Amino acid sequence: MDGHVNGTVVLKQGRAKPALQRHPWVFSGAIERIEGAPTDGDIVDVRDAGNNWLARGYLNRQSQIVVRLLTWHQDQAIDADFWRRRLAQAVSGRHRLAGDPSTTAYRLVHAESDYLPGLVVDRYGDWLAVQFLTQGVERWRAEIVSALVSLVTPKGVYERSDVDVREREGLPQRRGLVWGEEPPEQIEIVENGHRLPVDVHEGQKTGAYLDQRENRARLAPFCLGADVLDAFSYTGAFAVAAAAAGAERVTLVDSSGPALDLARRAMALNGYQRADYVEGDVFSVLRKYRAERRTFNVIVVDPPKLAASSREVERASRAYKDVNLLAFQLLQPGGILFTTSCSGAVSADLFQKIIFGAALDAGREAQIVGWLSQGSDHPVALTFPEGLYLKGLICRAL
Incomplete structure (x- = not known):
């Protein structure tokens, strides 16, 4: 593959600061003109309005992020x-x-x-x-x-x-x-010492939510003898962590039957039998539990991404509040809520305000006893704060 520089992107006056600070994205609105005849995917140089060289990356006019930067060293070839x-x-x-x-x-x-x-x-x-x-x-x-x-x-x-x-x-x-070699239908992995089946062919993301590995380990101290609810359980990795830590009972709720089948296998692989598997809409199931006055010692709320962009933040905020309000209503006194959001468009500050509102509307006093984030294998470059997308709270309901 040829890594030859095939064009130059010249920025508008006053729009060079992000590139100078080594942020990897150049948006369309920052661009004055494109010189040469590069095609999408080509390597291009980026220069400021005074023609000073800034960085080098690859071009795509079809994206709002027209250039993604790869190097800030002019003598570094992309090969x-x-x-x-x-x-x-x-x-x-x-x-x-x-x-x-x-x-x-x-x-x-x-x-x-x-x-x-x-x-x-x-x-x-x-x-x-x-x-x-x-x-x-x-x-x-x-x-x-x-x-x-x-x-x-x-x-x-x-x-x-x-x-x-x-x-x-x-x-x-x-x-x-x-x-x-083609991977098997299910790859058996080990996470924190627990055996878990993963479907890389059809599973969410690339097969599993690896970003929660360290958070699943943090769940353990709260689970000894506990009645645990794993909401949005997917393939049961949080449930396995709870069972391994000595949970008395684990209830897994998810809308996907195939995911719950993998969860059953995960629990069986680790020798855990005390579990209930509920297929259905998580919001509806939690409302049913509220009507039945059922309560839990520990509740994990780990929904999929609810806001793919800033345009969806308001709708996602309502959904986060609703499900966490239900969770607070289902917690026993002294119970633990383990709640996360993987929506990058929802900031950690906004998420904490949402959880505050949920506790308030549920009539519960609560304390934050821990903060959650993505694991160390999902690092965040200091120049790219957008890389921090997973946030969460460990709350104790009084």
Whole structure:
């Protein structure tokens, strides 16, 4: 693949500050003109209004983010060696996890926060699941896969680029094997010492919510002898963590029957039997429990992303408030609410205000006894605060 610079993006007067501060995105509104004849996916230089060189990245006119920046060093070429070095840097950042037999699944590459915009790589035991989310990384997919195989030596590399963002980039969705052996229908991973089945072919994200691994470990101290409700349980990773910590009973609620089937298998793999599995709309099920005056010692509220953009924040805020209000109403005195949001458009400050409102409307006094975020395998570059998307609270209801 040719990494030759094929054009120059010149910024408007006064619009160079983000690039100077090494933020990886250049938006369409900041651009004065594009010189040369680059095509989408090509490498371009970025210069300020005075023609001073700022950075180098890849172009896509079809996106609001017209340039995603890769380097701030003018002598650094974007070639196969560049991608290998950046990938090696990301992989080395997970060396502690790579040597830990109690965890065999984690994120290897976290896109912009690993200075590899548009690229996500998750490890599931002997397999890698990859997402090429932009025109720029799509151009370099062969070099990226080759470097990953060399650095990690997996059995296979499976693509999960079946996401809407690809279409906004002018790319078709893709899913399938790109190198090596096809992964089995279910890959058995280990997380915090617990065995979990993962479906990389059909599962959410690339197969599992790896960003919650450290939060699941933090759930354990609250669960001994507890009656636990896992709302939006998906494939039961929080439920397994609760059962392993000595929960007396765990109730899993999710709208997906196939996800609950995997949850049953996860619990069985770890030898836990004391669980109830409820397929249905989580809001409706929690309202039913409220009507029945059922209560719990610990409630986990871990919904999927409810706000994909700032336009959806108001609607998402109402949904977050409603489900957490129900959770507060179902908690026994002294009970623990373990609640999170993975919507990047909902800030941590706004989320805390939403939980405050939910407790107030539920007539409950509550304390924050802990804050939650994404695991260390999902780092946040200091130059890219948008990389911090997962936030949560551990609350004690009085």
